Amino acid sequence: MTHKMRQKRLYPAGCRLLSFCALSLAINLPSIAQTTDDDLPILDLDSPIRMNFSGNWEKDFARSDNWEDELTRRMQIRQENAALQASGVGLGNGPSISLGNINLNRPRRRQANLVNLARLAEYINRNSTMEIFQDRNEIRIERRGEAPLVCGMETGPNETFSSQHGAEICGWDRNQLVFEMALPDGLYIIHRFSVTSDSQMLQMITSISSNGSVPFNLVQSYNKYQAPPDEYNCIQTITRGRVCSQRTPLN
Incomplete structure (x- = not known):
């Protein structure tokens, strides 16, 4: 019970x-x-999705332009054009383009020598490595001995600096990152960065012109690599590849 x-x-x-x-x-x-x-995560339609450029990059010399070879090629083209003009075949410069009273096809100053433009392109691209930092707000490209290239992620041109020494703007051309610099004496420099979809290979095209001249272009290719610890100092060489040595501690 x-x-x-x-x-x-x-x-x-x-x-x-x-x-x-x-x-x-x-x-x-x-x-x-x-x-x-x-x-x-909330999808922000006002923040465009960009390619991933971040990481450490080392130059691939086999896939990069040699400035002397590119200069030789350009000089040959110039000689061929001169020969055509001497034989009476006119190449023409196209119609004049003007904005107000400014004639864009007529340089106001003497154009720099092609050799000087080629040497400047080689000097700008002298570094064999670069490091890129990227987040949702900005991208920062650092190269040894050079001022960093910094740009925002928003659509449209961004003025990064402007002074008596020149001006720089940056922006996005679809999936490519572009920096344009106007310097004194009519010197104009453009850097155009692109990266593969797997973010393992990067290409940098540098174009330099002077007072409306035909630009000298130099294409540099890079591969992503795992950066060594800070106690090692590494350089990229043509003959031996990447060579690292241990840093000397400062007492």
């Missing part, structure tokens, strides 16, 4: 326990779902 009464008492208590658990679960489910929704 006692056993049956105990069973009758336990069963209703079990029902109350199950009912309480079900009610508690029903109450907590919305809060759990709300927490999960809050943790999900």
Whole structure:
């Protein structure tokens, strides 16, 4: 008798326990779902998605232009054009393009020598490595001995600096990052960066012109690599590849 009464008492208590658990679960489910929704990333349509340029990059000399070879090629083209003009075949410069009173096809100053433009392109691209930092707000390209190239992620041109020494703007041309610099004496430099979809290979095209001249272009290719610890100093060489030596501690 006692056993049956105990069973009758336990069963209703079990029902109350199950009912309480079900009610508690029903109450907590919305809060759990709300927490999960809050943790999900929000797609910001005003922040465009950019290619990933971040990482450490070393020059691939086999796939990069040699400035002397490119200069030789350009000089040959110039000689061929001169020969055509001497034979009476006019190449033409196209119609004059003007904005207001400014004639864009007529340089106001003497154009720099092609050799000087080629040497400047070689000097700008002398570094064999670079490091790129990138987040949702900006991208920063650092090369040894050079001022960093910094640009925002938003669409449209961004003026990074402007002074009596020149001006620089940057922006995005689809998936390519572009820096344009106007310097004194009519010197104009453009850097154009592109990266593969797997972010393992990068290309940098440097174009230099002077007072509206035909630009001298130099294409440099880079491969992503794992940077060594800070205690090592590494340089990229043509004959031996990447050579690292241990830094001397400063006492």
